[in-house]
């Protein structure tokens with residue numbers, strides 16, 4: 001299953017297959033006694049882009065757990081300039097969005113790169129989002145979404161709201177199945193015809209598997225009656241599918257809305273019936289983010305008008 005990273009310059013191996021870099025900041029917020037980063041109200045800050053699927057995961061989990069006021073968020077401008085890295089909003093931007101603003105913690109910062117360099121002077125690695133920032137130590141706790149969502153799910157017990165408390169996205173009894181699905185939700189993108197043909201076929205085989213699975217479960221979630229990490233991780237890819245991946249990455253063997261009725265129903269249920277999914281999905285940022293940033297795939301930076309609507313209603 002493809003999750004396409006929003007990068008100006010992705011790394012490819014000699015066969016033209018995408019190579020995903022490893023995230024460099026991997027500390028944990030933990031409620032263990034004496035933890036370096038204990039859960040605290042207002043201490044941590046999330047820096048995200050609505051365009052980025054990995055950052056989107058963290059926004060959904062933060063909302064599902066009711067942690068919006070505990071872990072504030074700043075949304076960057078959706079168009080990535082790889083030389084300068086993600087930039088904070090400026091007053092004159094033509095694109096708006098909730099929580100899109102200048103950095104409230106470092107008002108003189110213009111780019112995400114400055115956070116990384118404050119955390120590690122001389123840092124020359126990748127300056128990706130999401131960033132989970134610790135305003136206590138002025139450092140990056142983590143820039144790995146799969147780990148940030150586990151921290152938000154598990155470590156903020158005393159701060160989550162009543163609804164969030166009912167939700168465990170990684171419950172003990174489902175862990176083997178969740179790990180198995182996570183294993184094949186991998187990034188895909190290619191630079192040669194052969195690598196593309198292999199990747200695109202694999203991608204649609206994965207979608208076929210998801211469709212088949214959803215045909216045989218009562219739903220409305222991937223594993224039945226409770227939302228899990230798998231719903232979050234699949235959602236951020238599938239919501240971008242018809243609007244971006246099908247066109248920009250030529251993943252056009254089928255569309256979600258026309259060819260996968262069970263995935264389509266599962267997707268629309270999450271979007272229309274759950275604020276945590278709907279509120280964190282900003283189609284303008286997603287489309288402008290991908291089509292204007294990935295100019296090596298879309299040199300004129302033209303943003304397509306369709307599909308219209310971005311997502312179909314619940315009943316159609």
Ligand SMILES: N[C@@H](CCC(=O)N[C@@H](CS)C(=O)NCC(=O)O)C(=O)O
Pocket residue numbers: 004005006007008022023051052053054055080082085126127128129130143144145146
């Ligand atoms: N492994 C990271 C990947 C995050 C990632 O690749 N983010 C992209 C946007 S979708 C990014 O910030 N790219 C900027 C860059 O590489 O310069 C995670 O899951 O958190």
